[in-house]
Amino acid sequence: MTVTIVGSQLGDEGKGGIVDVYGEAADVVVRYQGGDNAGHTVVHEGEKYKLSLVPSGAVRGKVGVLGNGCVVNPETLFSELDTLREQGLTPDVRVAERAHAILPYHRVLDGIEEAEKEDLAAGTTGRGIGPTYEDKAGRRGVRIGDLLDPEVLRERLEYVVPQKRALVENVFGHDPDDEQFEGAFDIDALYEQYREYGERLADNGMAVNASAFLAAQREAGKNVMFEGAQGTSLDIDHGSYPYVTSSNPTAGGAAVGGGVGPTVVGQGEIVGIVKGYLSRVGTGPMPTELGFVEGQTPEDGGDTSDEAEELAKFIRDEGGEYGTVTGRPRRVGWLDMPMLRHAANVNGFTGLAVNHLDVLAGLDEVQVGHSYTLDTTEQSSASNQNATRSDDGEEILTMPATTEKWARCEANLRTFDGWADPDWTEVAAEGYDALPENAKAYLEYIADELETPIYVVGVGPGREDTVIVESVWD
């Protein structure tokens, strides 16, 4: 049996926490896409575990697998494993030989390309995710299996590194041997470093044929959980391109990137994780955005009225929506229903986990972007006008396919009465019926609109602050 956890918005919906809650009965937890761009939080016995690459199930002693769809930075992997060991855990993580390795030049190129892109920059995490997936699609990547075979590793590096050097030098005008790049374009240094990683992976029995490994696990009757990273609107196919990541966080990605058939994923539960409001790290449109964050909110985006700025501050403070490293405020806004309808459509959710209801507690009113109306007043070109005239003033219920059009969508808000701020742990212990009536009305609206039942309600960061309505394993 499988359960797939998918972010339904723009990441940071609380996927790690739900993997923890539902992972109790799982034997194996598989990441199927992305890399160390993720940041998944599990709060266990008061201790906070922040994982970027290791599957969240590792905190509870589950076998973790990084599937073929992942891009793996071995340095991050080993340092995260070391940290977990220092925290007293004994993580058991396997890595697909078919997964691609992130090399130092990918990180360097991520930074250089973002700087060049200006308005098209997504505000990436700088972890080299995009450049690594580019090399995968360009068939010049280095895979985890290659690290275990020094001859193949050397051959791959000798082919690809001169191309990267030429790119940096001739296209971007940098000296690849400049000190600031710390040997990222030096074949010998890369070979030595990555051969060592390969040895360490081999010595610890970590590199596996992941699809065969999972097939054997399933045959032995084990429960497998697929842990999505990022979210549907960051999906390279289904998200707000080009302000997206370079992989497929959507449910279909679990099959391709986990190395199992779509029937395997489809026979199990697919749980869409919903943050009760919306947050975004990085650039790109966000029609329900409250307030304005310098450097991330587009020039004509956000709502800069005093009231909206105040609400944004409230949500940020209550939800801890500040960068963990930089302390910079994150973009926040009301729940975006067209985004969620699109997510339900492309993922085929069987159930929803709606988190962070406690964050909204205490507000007199809670709003949602129920639908959009296309703003046609700012069209600049005739072609734009032709393309959109038919939508003029019409109510749009799902996210448009082009980001330009999405950027011109104005949210039609619906207002719900707010709810008080009870002792949420007590509420969680009592169950769904103990939730404030107005919070239930909000949840029921979401479930009705998405035609998907609520499986879990998150009212705080810990497992004990979670209302489980539906169990997923039976």
Ligand code: GDP
């Ligand atoms: P992920 O990337 O989807 O796993 O989410 P993150 O871990 O990046 O961000 C979610 C943050 O919200 C974490 O700090 C969680 O501990 C916290 N969190 C998760 N669910 C809830 C909830 O229901 N209420 C509150 N207040 N915090 C939550």
Ligand code: IMO
């Ligand atoms: P989790 O799994 C939120 C965003 C970045 C940027 C865009 C592309 O914790 O939900 P990338 O480095 O992937 O090329 O960046 O995607 N982004 C995330 N935002 N949560 C994440 O992961 C994210 N991973 C990437 O901010 O806008």
Ligand code: MG
């Ligand atoms: Mg996160």
